[in-house]
Amino acid sequence: MEHVGAVLLGVPYTLLVTVVALAIGAALGLPLALARRSSLAALHLPARAVIDVLRGIPPVVWLFIIFFGVGNQFVPLDPLQAGCLGLGLISAGYLAEIYRSGLGAVHSGQWEASDALGLSRTDSMVRIVGPQAFRVALPAASTYAIGLLKDSSVVSAIGVADIVFRSTADSRATGAALAPFLVAAAIYILLGTPLAIASRRMDSRLRQRVAR
């Protein structure tokens, strides 16, 4: 039991990094997805390149580049900032693709009906297509969020005191090789399960309305 207290200290950091990275990703992913869907090559080609680069480099490499590279030489960043920023950017790449497939899944007749009624492009997106795309994208987005909760542990590599960082430290301090990590495992499951249940509930509730 003595390990529990030590490992629990990491929970706020794990949650903070996950939530901030998701927020950054959700916000930056949207313009990226819209640019990716644009018919203008000047928009969709760069957007695709950005998405591929964000997703194509391992998260830990991104974090090192941002923390040691950018953080030491350009803008000073502490580990927490670098971790949030790095995972946020990577999330933007993944969420952009999730948004894009959501938008693509909305039947083209929905755009046509909006056009025929004289709705503006913005109204069509915000009120007609967007909400439907959101519902389609929700399961994939929540799967990504749950994944990120676990994979945010990569920030321990640059010294953010999250669950894994605390477990490692505790293991070193006490010499216990297994117990701190079992505690970490249990905490991750306890954190992730309610998220999974909530997303399943929301999904089935929204699905009832969209079913046609």
Place this chain on the structure above:
Amino acid sequence: MEIVREPQTQAGDGAVDLRTGAQPADRLEVSRKGAPVVRLEGLSKRYGDNVVLDGVDLEVSAGEVVAMVGPSGAGKSTLLRCINLLEVPDAGTVTVAGQCVDAGKEVSAKDAMRLRRTAGMVFQSFNLFPHLTVLRNVSLAQERVLGRSRAEADARSMELLERVHLAGKADTYPSRSSGGQQQRIAIARALAMDPQVMLFDEPTSALDPEVGLEVLAVMRELAESGMTMIVVTHEIPFARDVSDRVVVMADGGIIEEGDPHQVINHPQHERSQRFLRAVTER
């Protein structure tokens, strides 16, 4: 393309500004004047090498019900979709309620929206918004496009839902309605914009024949109220009994048009004879 608003010509005069919410009774009076509401001149559209419309001319007067029939691929749907710019024609002009669009010139999104407002569209696949209640489906564009208040829009929506006999469905989602009901809701949604012409793109083709009848009944009532309608359809009895004029299209052009009974019972053109025999003698 460019939209030119012709002052005091065509349907421009006499046409009540329906956007302000003129009631059907007013519309009836306007319709009787019989000014052209839709005029297409030399309309052409091609996809690559495939010529879909080849210089089509068509004029539809206020209050007139025109049925367009013809084999698949004749260009009927494309013609209809050019009228509200869901398709942009390559050549020719489209005039709806005095607003003229000239193919080949740039048309701004705003002008396109203005023209679309005058034409209501009913699709083969209904295209209701599944995430909105039936009432919101009918009210949303009234608020966003016509600037009506929520109360005004909802009142008008309820009126129209009653007219298509579906007021009871107002607070449900479209998925709770049958295909025929959904299509009637779609008709109410289009009518809510107070269009000067209603365009129907095979409105019953996705429905089983029995359910299609309830949609046709609503369309018949609409025709009797004086609405100007262009109906692309394979429903020959509807074309014969309800429309004022039947237009037969084939290979991107109009090959025959005239009095419904005359055209359907005694088609002159060999191609229309072949097509009409195929749909009536099955």
